Amino acid sequence: MLPEIGQFSLILACILSLLQTVYPLYGVRTGHQGAIRSAKMFTVLQFIAVAISFVILAYLFFINDFSVSYIATNSNSALPWYYRLSAVWGAHEGSLLLWVFLLATWSIAVALMSKNLPVESMARVLAVLGLLAFGFYLFVILTSNPFERTLPYFPIDGRDLNPLLQDFGLVIHPPMLYMGYVGFSVAFAFAIAALLEGRLDSAWAKWSRPWTMAAWTFLTVGIALGSWWAYYELGWGGWWFWDPVENASFMPWLAGTALIHSLAVSEKRGVFKSWTVLLALSAFSLSLLGTFLVRSGVLVSVHAFASDPTRGLFILSFLILVIGGALLLYAVQASKVKSRGRYELASRESLLLLNNILLIAALIVVLLGTLLPLVHKEIGLGSISIGEPFFNRMFTILIVPFALFLGIGSLFRWKRQKLSELVKPILIILLLSLCSSLVFLFVFAPALTWLAMLGVFLGFWIIVSVGYEIYLRSTHRYSFIIGITKLGNSHWAMSLGHLGLAVMIIGITMTQNYSIEKDVKLAVGEHIRFEHYDFHFDQISALNGQNYVGTVGTFSVLHNQQKIAVMNAEKRIYTVQRMPMTEAAIDAGFIRDLYIAMGEQLPDGAWAVRIYYKPFIRWIWLGPLIMALAGFIMICDKRYRTKKQPLTDSKNETGEQNA
Amino acid sequence: MLNKRRILMLLVPFVIFIIGAVFLATPLLKGSDPSKLESALIGQPIPQFTLQDIFDQDKQYNADIFKGQKMLLNVWATWCPTCYAEHTYLNKLANQGLYIVGMNYKDNRKKAIRWLNELHNPYQISLFDESGLLGLDLGVYGAPETFLIDSHGIIRYRHVGDLNEQVWNDKLSSIYEEMQ
Incomplete structure (x- = not known):
């Protein structure tokens, strides 16, 4: 009975989302106040309906109802309860339900939290969100219903969740990522609403900015979690594979990053408006494209666990309607927008434009790298493959100007900047960052390479210039101590966000240049020296998990004769799917990770063991976390909380706020 | 006049999008399963090549190794996470007595041996195709890919993507059984 209620509730949500689109728009057209205000009500009702259906699916997983075929294929009664719950989004049908549920969550958040938005604009925004939801509901109900029954012959037990997904990282990675993907729908809806209204002004930028920031923050955390998961779970010590699905999440992130910067310009200076709208449309379009690529099976990838051409066709039609429609509307309406602000070539506006250009260039690199093999074949030129070296080379080239201009960009004034004033600060920054990066490498690096020097220098260039900029800004009017307390939230957010990038650049540089890996043959009782660490293979024992069996090797690690860690590397065999998995043992540290992966047992009883030494790899994820924290601080800026009087407020702060 | 030109310029994203969409749509509309890329080489013999053995640089192979019995040619690489997922199933097939030739594609020899x-x-037999030359001749789209080759060295089928129980049972096994 419950699955039917869930299904019914989903259909109800679908109808409500259509009403949420049609009725308020009718109200806006005719000036019918009741209809305009109904948008909020429909949004709330739609949210309740889809929430019921989502909770029911989760509950069915919890009680092991294998009469539902989605559950029978993706769960098992031996699975611990928390993985049974996360199995809800372990495959296609459920993750789409999660998608629409999150879309409804964002919609209700917009409906309840934007108190100072005019009711008509609100009605338009919610109508657009409703339309998006409607498309996705149709998709779920028509092509991928999670509540489909296996009756009358249902299995006694399920086929189990893919072992790769039975992991804490995968419990939270998809919801975070989807929060980001779906969150860009809000920016999209704001942009469409503004285009419909024909009113693109700073107020529009101001309304959509915190929402965009929130979505970007979630996406940042989501991608970082995915990378962290790949690192410890796939057992190869890598942290990014340029896999099409990773790229699919990276593209909206790049567009989103460009968007949060250009929104800042549009809000503060009233320029770049039509460009910002285009970015808002692109960020969400790329999220949709990501969904399309993953779900249609157009690109084959490790993630494409449920590819199906009919689904692909549905998403593609939806994609063409939504994106095509949005871009057409853009072409017609954006031509009416007039920029009023003026700025000179040497100004912060120009540098932010450059930031956007570089980010878009990176986006195009990823887009081409992902789609070109496909297009190439379609034109009939035969198949090509584009791999890691291409992406790595392109990003190494792009990051250099990006980081250099990022560092000095925040020193530039709005409108115009005398370059001669910047000579001294730049020389100071150059000197300090050269010294600090050399000291850093001298302490932490075993040898110097040009690439490592470049990367670490870029990282310190950003750190030093952020510090210098904070110093300059706080001593501008007051003494340093007083001045630093007067800096606004968004100024801190900008500085932190940039620091996050610097941390990540240093992490990537150190990991890529100084990682060491070694394959050894070890028997119990033997030990090996590796990078000032002594690894003792203490024992091997049997392992019995709820739904797997296996062996675990215990290693104790000595550094300077002192025991610093005991590491347990596991080899598991998941009993239902008969799938072997390597659970690497990782001793995490701020400046290095030790990583042990068990291989096969050799005929003579010894084991093949792989040991990695990964310097600064934690920084790769620490950086995005700092960026996400920056995003969070930005959203908390009181300027987005206070009601009405924003005009005077923002003028006072303009001098101090950037981002 | 100026406004018209502006609209035309603003139409550029739309046009680019439509072109992109057409490219994405064609493989779907053709009704072709994207994981079943037709290869111009189906029905053709394996192209000529000389490649080293992955374990032994001095050992070389040519197309003759594909003659004499029906077999699978699996294209893989250590940089490809899907290959990792696929590997277990290949082991299972090998245990069932299937003759599988591996082609390590654009990869690092040390990593591959490990x-x-x-x-x-x-x-x-493990071929080492570091430069991707044989891959190019075969029209390899990415790793993993698997070719079914009959005892005369003729390519009979090409599967793009990972090999698993379902794919094998649904499609490949029947073709394999019919092959000579």
């Missing part, structure tokens, strides 16, 4: 030692080696 992979085979660690994950178990399902291949009777």
